Amino acid sequence: VIALETLVQRQRTVSAARQRLQAGASPESVLLTAQALQARAELERDRAQQELLAARRQLAVLWGDRTPDFGAITGDPLQLPAIPEFEVLAQLLDATPELARLNGEQRVREARVHLARSQARPDLDWQVGVRRLEGNGATALLGSVSLALGSATRAQPEIRAAEAELSLLEIERQSQALTLYTTLADAHGRYRAAQLEVTRMRSDVLPALARADAAAERAYRAGATSYLDWAQLQAQRSDARQQQLATALEAQTALIEIQRLTGQPFVRDPAAQVTP
Numbered sequence: 001v002i003a004l005e006t007l008v009q010r011q012r013t014v015s016a017a018r019q020r021l022q023a024g025a026s027p028e029s030v031l032l033t034a035q036a037l038q039a040r041a042e043l044e045r046d047r048a049q050q051e052l053l054a055a056r057r058q059l060a061v062l063w064g065d066r067t068p069d070f071g072a073i074t075g076d077p078l079q080l081p082a083i084p085e086f087e088v089l090a091q092l093l094d095a096t097p098e099l100a101r102l103n104g105e106q107r108v109r110e111a112r113v114h115l116a117r118s119q120a121r122p123d124l125d126w127q128v129g130v131r132r133l134e135g136n137g138a139t140a141l142l143g144s145v146s147l148a149l150g151s152a153t154r155a156q157p158e159i160r161a162a163e164a165e166l167s168l169l170e171i172e173r174q175s176q177a178l179t180l181y182t183t184l185a186d187a188h189g190r191y192r193a194a195q196l197e198v199t200r201m202r203s204d205v206l207p208a209l210a211r212a213d214a215a216a217e218r219a220y221r222a223g224a225t226s227y228l229d230w231a232q233l234q235a236q237r238s239d240a241r242q243q244q245l246a247t248a249l250e251a252q253t254a255l256i257e258i259q260r261l262t263g264q265p266f267v268r269d270p271a272a273q274v275t276p
Contacts, residue, residue, distance in 0.1 A: 002241045003045040009213070009234050010038035016221050016230075030227045037231070077248045078202070080195045081266050083258065086188045092262040093180050115162075180261060187257040194251035201244040209237040 017034040020026035060067060083089070216233050219225040259266060 002238070002245060003041070003048045005241065006238050007038070007041040007045050009238070010034065010041040012217065013227075013231065013234065014038050016217060017227060019221065020223070025223050026227065034227070034231075077245065077252055078198060080191075080198060080248065080251050080255070083188070083191065083255070083266050086185060089184060089188060089258065089262050089264075090181060092264065093177065093184065095263060096180060096261060098176055098180065184258065184261050187254045187261070191251050191254035191258060194247045194254065197247045198244055198251065201240060201247070205240055206237070206244065209233070209240055213237055 014031070014034045017026060017031040021028060021031050057066075213230075213233055216225055216230040220227060220230045255266065258264075
């Protein structure tokens with residue numbers, strides 16, 4: 001899109017330069033320069049089309065086909081959805097697969113600690129029986145109790161090992177949580193900054209440059225400004241559009257990272273559809 005817009009700009013410049021040349025108000029070199037810039041714009045358009053075709057072919061190969069027979073995919077990278085505040089997103093980190101796996105492992109290791117501690121309790125064994133006494137024919141109730149000694153000492157190595165594994169897992173969990181937290185903070189900050197820049201470029205910078213471009217064209221056709229001034233203004237407008245697109249792509253990259261960390265889609269519009 002930017003390449004096509006730039007080409008339209010250059011075509012307008014060539015038309016104005018030819019008009020000035022025919023009126024005898026501008027040298028031929030200005031027209032030749034404008035035509036050269038138009039040729040470069042056409043080259044940029046053709047290169048963008050070839051890059052798009054190559055990308056479509058690569059996508060077709062990933063889908064197991066050698067012919068990109070799918071339609072165009074609609075979507076605007078400049079459309080950036082609103083996302084919640086960082087504090088809200090940070091609360092979603094506990095549900096990430098990384099921490100969920102560690103939480104499950106923590107429960108397993110806590111069970112091992114409880115099992116090891118239970119084995120440290122002394123084994124108490126008791127028996128009850130009835131015995132008939134010879135001689136007088138009486139019946140007696142007999143009982144016995146046995147207590148195994150040293151079970152607590154034997155269980156200590158296993159208890160310490162289980163507790164050490166649990167402590168190491170907690171350290172790993174805290175480290176992973178901190179990594180996720182800082183990664184989310186960085187992605188959230190980059191997205192918000194890029195989103196603000198894209199919005200300001202759309203609402204303030206690009207409209208102002210468009211009005212300046214139109215005014216410069218009128219002034220050039222009327223002989224009130226030079227071709228160089230108009231060409232520089234056109235270059236600034238093209239650079240601003242390129243900057244806006246690059247910033248939007250950076251925001252999309254940060255948004256993908258936020259989506260991965262939180263498991264939330266955060267889409268502004270319905271999913272892009274394939275059109276025939």
